[in-house]
Amino acid sequence: MKNALTYIGFILTIFSFLPLIRTPLWWIRIFDFPRAHIALLLSATLFAYVFRYGVETTGDIIMLVIWAVAIVNEVRYIYSFTPLAKEEALLTERKQLVNSLNLMIANVRMTNKKYQKFLDLVLKVDPDMLVINEPNEAWHQYLRKELDVRYPYAIKKPLENTYGMILYSKYKLLDSKINFLVEDEIPSFHTIVEMPSGAKFELFTVHPQPPRLMRNTETREAELLLVAKLSKKKHYPTIVAGDLNDVAWSSTTKLFKNISGLLDPRVGRGFYNTYNANIPLFRYPLDHVFYDPSFRLVRIHRLNKFGSDHFPILISLSYEPLEQEEQEQPVATHEDHKEANELIQEGLEKGAELNEEKNQNGAA
Template sequence: MIPYTFIYPKEVKNSTESDADKQLSIITSNVLTPNRNADALIALIKKHQPNVLVTLESDLWWEEQLNVLETDMPYSVKCPLDNLYGMHVFSRLPIAEQEICYLVEKDVPSIHTTIELRSGDKVRVHFLHPAPPSPTENTESAERDAELMIVARSVADSEQPVIVTGDLNDVAWSATTRLFHKISGLLDPRVGRGVFNTFHVDYPLVRWPLDHLFHSKHFTLQKIKRLPSIGSDHFPLLTQLSFTALRCNNQAAIKADTAEHKWSQEISEQQNVSKGDVPKPGETS
């Protein structure tokens, strides 16, 4: 946990970018399906004015409530489900490409998009909510781990700006999340800044950082903040980035060694997920 304290060097530099056209702010919010306090989330969106909102556990009821956001956030990807894995994306910025995928489990979706900044720069964004270990669902974490590794390996060699965000159902310092961090080559803006625990709202003394945002070296950080409760068991997470591709190449991600690359491949293969190719929006073959 030491990297997630103020005594550790920051992995992502503070932003000095003042051009609003190069900024991208995202609110990640696991709304909790039976929660019916949509007004609280809508109020947060109006207050913080993010470019992008992604909701996890959102069903058709949540979709109907959040449709009011489309006046200001006219671009959307909607996947309402009543199995705790529904997902919605609302955006002020154009979504150039989009795809809903089921990478590992047939009822657990992920959303893959290209979002175009006002500057014209395009960012590949992956929204995830893999299933957690559970006595009634997945008795081990194999399915979750496989989805994380599939996405990590898919973005590892990309030269395109990349963001991966969502409820990963794992803490930042776990072996699996650290392996994702290394294999993907993405940066974690929490390193050197704090853990930003988002779960569980009702237990102040026992909270964990389950909601994450990782990004490529093309970005620096303006702000990361845990937002007030909306009645869910998760707090929303606000992350505001600046696209500073030409000035931040000296930001270095932690590296995976040969054994870790082999381990990540084995995790994927154990779930027999050769079919689980992650879309690479904005990239040509």
Template sequence: MLPAVILASLLVALATALPLSRNPHWLIRGLDFPRFQLAVLAALVLLAQWLLLDYSHAWAWGLSAAVLVCLCWQLSWILPYTRLWRKEVRAASSADADRCLSILTANVLTPNRQAHKLVALVEQHQPDILVTLESDQWWEDQLACLELTMPHTIKCPLDNLYGMHVYSRLPLDETYIDFLVEDDVPSMHTRVRLRSGDWVRAHFLHPAPPSPTENPESAERDAELVVVARSIADSDQPLIVTGDLNDVAWSRTTRLFRKISGLLDPRVGRGMFNTFHARYPLLRWPLDHLFHSQHFTVANIRRMPAIGSDHFPLYSRLVFSPLKGRAQNGLESDATDQALADALKDGQAVSRADVPTPGE
């Protein structure tokens, strides 16, 4: 047992230390994802150490101290996504329907053939906007029934796991489908008119992940997030960014996106809302996101029931409250963050000028 405890201790330390590097390789960046699982593992290893190690030896104290540091480090990343943290976005004090914007974001998984489950969710919860990811022509055909009540659409069916569709009850304007970093990975950009008459700029994203079957490095994903963040940073428009970012809420890249863009995360202080993996309860993390400008407060955010995909849908209901939202503050960038953002975008030869900016 003792060798196993020592080996587990070293593995916890290695898994914690590797993401400190800015190496973009998928194996290293992938260790950003299971921070909660690594925190649980570190706690179990500490318990095993307390039961099995001989603390008359200095090395035993050193080994326990190293694992304790790892546990604290992992917790520092995930605690903001628990109810122990102060909420970043204020709760809506009213739910005036004319000022509400509800969005259902769903990575449907292209080979999934249970479209009726998503249609049923839409009919039950009546979101203003449905965003589907990984939707191909088959999915477009199955969701055509939604256009009776959600007639405003953006469609980009693809067979490469990066198709996207938007269905909206609210009018859309200045709609763009763009391929910012990779020729086969689209993003969508538009303006949404609320029932109150106010316009909201929206960006729908699904960058490719770093993985052995996709991109061996995170450079493409990181560059897309950075240039969209840069395009948003100086805008005073009400703004929404949602989609499957193929990155966890607490990663360095997603935090950089929030710092550069100035957008808020309604999950901070409310929960993780783990949307992936739907089939493996012990291996779940938040891959599907919604960020917004300080113009909004949050009425509701929750993970929806499974639809046969490897992702759960995410439902968010925001209220346009620009006066109340003025007191809300997110993360702030510094010179180091800006330099890192420059390096990420320059590596992919893409700039903020490539990002459509509806309404500006």
């Protein structure tokens, strides 16, 4: 038993420190996700060891100190997403909301056939804007019968590769574009949204590749950081939303925030885990909304599951540009820009390689 606890402790310690290596290797980047789980398991292992065997030798002290440092390493990443931390995005103080927006984000899971359950949820929530990730043509055809009438504006790119995307909007969409920033088969949307008052903001919706077996994360990093740079250069305030396939506390997401200058409403409030809806013990915040300080938060809420492996997220924002200076905006350093440029270059090169490979396979 003593040996078993020792082995478990050192394995979990390795899992804690591995993500400190700045690399796109999938078998390292996946350990960005379970930081809370590793912290809890390693804490339980440490307490079990001390309770059962005590601290008798210098070797025990050194081992337990290393485990404790590994626990602290995990907690420092997730701490900001607990109510103990200072809130980054401020709540609106207005009683009457003049320029407000209700935005719903949902990864429907392409193979999920519970079309009506999802549609019922959308009709119940009745968001002003709806971002749908992973719709294929079957999803599109089912939803369009009801939603095309309810939402006069839309951008649609249903696909059969789990990277389809649809945006429905009650507000006017201007200069809408479907972009393929890194990979030819993975779209992202960019549009200017005009609210009923005439106020405008820019919306980016994204769904990059996740880290998975034998698939590294160069293209994910490149797409997110390209969007971060694009959002920073826009004339109007920006919102970025979608399934980012990355957790809120990862180095990539932090770099995205610094480059874009956008706020994360979960900081100081909670994880708002959206994946995996089917496995309660293993859930992570993969579906995100980041927004310009010109907006104030009204509420953010995780909605009920509907058959997908993701929970949907609903966020309500109030456009209050006169109070934007009251919110502390993330700022990028020279090193941040240098790192972002390097990651973008690596991702674009990898994307070009993948695109060429797919073109050759298609030609064959």
